[in-house]
Amino acid sequence: MHIEPGVVDGAKMVLSYGTALAAAGLTLKAAVDVIKQVGISSLLGRSLITSLLVFIFFEVLPHQAVGVSEVHFILGSTLFLMFGAGAAAIGLASGLLIQGLFFAPFDLPQYGMNLTSLLLPLFAMSMVAKRIIPKGTAYVDLQYKQTLQLSLIYQGGIVAWVAFWAFYGQGFGAENLSSVASFGLAYMSVVLLEPLLDLAVLAGAKSVQGWKDSALFETRLYH
Numbered sequence: 001m002h003i004e005p006g007v008v009d010g011a012k013m014v015l016s017y018g019t020a021l022a023a024a025g026l027t028l029k030a031a032v033d034v035i036k037q038v039g040i041s042s043l044l045g046r047s048l049i050t051s052l053l054v055f056i057f058f059e060v061l062p063h064q065a066v067g068v069s070e071v072h073f074i075l076g077s078t079l080f081l082m083f084g085a086g087a088a089a090i091g092l093a094s095g096l097l098i099q100g101l102f103f104a105p106f107d108l109p110q111y112g113m114n115l116t117s118l119l120l121p122l123f124a125m126s127m128v129a130k131r132i133i134p135k136g137t138a139y140v141d142l143q144y145k146q147t148l149q150l151s152l153i154y155q156g157g158i159v160a161w162v163a164f165w166a167f168y169g170q171g172f173g174a175e176n177l178s179s180v181a182s183f184g185l186a187y188m189s190v191v192l193l194e195p196l197l198d199l200a201v202l203a204g205a206k207s208v209q210g211w212k213d214s215a216l217f218e219t220r221l222y223h
Helices: 010-038 041-059 074-100 103-130 144-170 173-188 190-207
Strands: 064-065 070-071
Touching: 010 070, 010 144, 041 074, 064 144, 064 173, 070 173, 070 190, 074 103, 074 144, 074 173, 103 144, 144 173, 144 190, 173 190
Parallel strands: none
Antiparallel strands: 064 070
16 A cells, blocks of 8 residues: 555645644544543553564565555555554554654655555545444454445555655656556455454454453453
8 A cells, every 4th residue: 555656746735734634633533532532541551562563564474565555454454444544544643653763764755645545545434334234233343345345444544645746747658557456356355354363353353351441452342
């Protein structure tokens, strides 16, 4: 999901600042909601965990350059289900920033675009979750169909944003179209694996009853 240097440059970069600001605003709102529900210490604890996990996802788990960008196991739906949208967003933003500062400084100019591509699909997925998951259903009781829908929304959103940045920056030439298509096909393969991992993680959480009252996890995880 990383936008490579040079794909968007010059005055066109201004748009990425605006979309990143919108993503930051949604993150702030989600963070405030968590603070109101469970307190700032819980938000800080969750955010620390998600930031560490995102860093591992980006730097330790396998990733491959395909077409216009790179294919990563970001596991956004997993973060959302375990820790909530606010902490997941903070973790994604922090993990991406840490990676840029210490391991890939050439990605920093594209931080706004990459942030947008990660966070806006996360909040879209959060909205869809409210519609497809009944209020009386805890996340640990989700079925494959529901986790698949969440993964499709998140991963599909990432592919859509990457395609947007590529077309916005480089136009609709045959080579760019081919690069975007190959990236999209490779990335959507993650959708086949992520729901299974979500279910495995949720099953593990369900078996650990000691976490049930922990403020380090999303309230809906067990309730």
